[in-house]
Amino acid sequence: MQSNRTFAGAAPGLSIPSVALVLLVSSLPLHAQQPAPGGGASAPEREPRGTLFLGTNALGPAMTDVVLPDPCTIWDGPCGVPGPPDPPPPPHVSKSCIELPLVNDRCPTWTSPPYDSGADGPDAPGGLLTHGRVTATRPQGDTVYTLGTSDGRYGPDLDYDLVLLAHYAGSGSLRWVQRVRGPSSRRYAYAVALTVSPDGSQVFVTGGLHPTLAASNGAAITVAFDAVSGATQWSREDLPAWSQGVSVRDIESDGTRVFITGGAQSSAGAEALTIAYDASSGATLWSQRHASPMPEGSSASSLATSPDGSRVYVGGTYLGVIPPSTVLRAKTPFLLAYDAGSGSLAWQTDTGPDVIGNPWADLAVSADGNSIVAATGGAPAATSQDFELMTIAYDASSGAQRWLNFQRGGYGKTSFDSTWFNGPLRLSPDGTRAYVAGYSTSLTNPAMWFDYIVVAYDVATGTRLWHDRYEPGMSNWFPVLEVAPDGGAVYLAGYGRIEANNDVGHYVTLAYDAATGTRSWSALWSRHASFGNGLAVSPDSQRVYVSGFTSLAVDGSYADISVIAYDAD
DSSP states (O other): OOOOOOEEEOTTTTOOOOGGGHHHHHTTTOOOOOOOOOOOOOOSSSOOOOEEEEEEEGGGOOSOOOOOOOEEEEEEEEEEGOSSOOOOOOOTTTEEEEEEOOOOOOOOSOOOOOOOOOOOTTTSSTTTTEEEEEEEEEETSSSEEEEEEOOOEEEEEEEOOOEEEEEEETTEEEEEEEOOOHHHHHHHEEEEEEEEEETSSSEEEEEEEETTOOOOOOOOEEEETTTTTTEEEEEEEEEEOOOOOEEEEEEEOSSSEEEEEEEEEETTEEEEEEEEEETTTTTTEEEEEEOOSTTOOOEEEEEEETSSSSSEEEEEEEEETTTOOOEEEEEEEEEEEEEETTOOOEEEEOTTTTEEEOOOEEEEEOOTEEEEEEEEEEEESSSSOOOEEEEEETTTTTTOOEEEEEEOOOSOOOSEEEEEEOEEEEOTTTTSSEEEEEEEEEEEEEEEEEEEEEEEEEETTOEEEEEEEOOOEEEEEEEEEEEEETEEEEEEEEEEOOOTTTTEEEEEEEEEEETTOOOEEEEEEBEEEEEEEEEEEESOOOOEEEEEEEEEEOOOOOOOEEEEEEEEE
16 A cells, blocks of 8 residues: 655654754764775765855854855756856855765756744744654645644744645645644644545644653644645644653544554553544544553554555554663564554564564555555664664564565675664555665764665565665765655655765755666755755656755754755656
């Protein structure tokens, strides 16, 4: 089954609210890029064709309200007809130019107006954590939805709201916007996941409500909107009586029901929590808790429904410690099958003591309903525990494991090479192929950069069909993945930053031939600071939409939600 559900790629194991991810990433240190082992730079995968001009800010974080002409331009390919020279930089901005093995052969078809919904209205300086998070399309192809978080205004008032934007797919103009605010006791609302009903009539979003950014006693909020008008149909805030706090991680709908999953904390410990709502009214149909056999507890991270709507599958992890260490390091991914109508548990399974891993980042059910494929970062328990990209297929009727594959980061690396998987899994429309994405770290005394990994598997046998490593000489973070509805292409989007410069980031988009893994095109886009982490493909497979945040401040100190569209061919 090819799901229209879209979710946020939060880093595995993070217990902080996922909206804080932007702040964490933007505060990471910059490093000078070092040669690859052996004395020389590793060969680029494609010929260098682009020149990236970067502006650097010398005034520091105090320069928060200065908006300058965009200093970042990529001249290459269809984008690459040389334009007018950049205007002379102001005194506080220095220009630098570095050659990279970039292939930027795609320009946006349209770019939405930046949106922050602050006190001064759209396009005003946004809040530090204003960002788009996930994107989905309406099956009719006329609307693109982006779910995000906004703090409402720039400054110390951190009254975050959940924001849902609807853009016209043809032009990128804003169709409508809805904001969700929590009660005064839980004013911090953050976005987590979004799904569109199969008939395109409803949009369902879920997120968290907290009294402060660091608070753990949050509640889950789920809201249904009319997909055409944006009118709110119902809203549910859940904090079960037995629970001291709830965090939600994923959402799915089969058209008649809406399912959310995550974790709940109580005096008995952390437990996985799954709730089913009636899609038309929001009434709770059933709620299930799943306790861990390990004392540190459990939490659910992803879910998927069967094509016939009879079952809902929930993936998560049991938490534990590997002696003699006292660090919470060992994790056992588990999978649950519930009857979608009653919530009764049909079967449960886990990876057992021989495998450790992060929570399942994504699940997918094959079109015939016979197989479930799950992916995350993991490793054999007997190894050094440098996590690799781990993919497992299960029999959907019994939970029996069919195959297990690990994919290491790649080549040309030395002291540390492990895939930190926080990205997605998607199946081909016919359910015969699984596509998995992640990113690999490399530490080479002292440089650190990250490369995207994409792998394709045969769902029936687990045979690896192709894989690609994207290493353009910059760090690439938090990939999201989608497959074109016609099955011909696979797309990856994320965030890229050049570690050798004072670079604050770009939207990165890659297109692959789904059959061969050949990279068809790649694109970078930014306005000073940009972070892409939402991705969708139009129902006719002709357009690709990428969302995230972009900053109009040179130093990246505040951000607006932005959506861009590319022609697929």
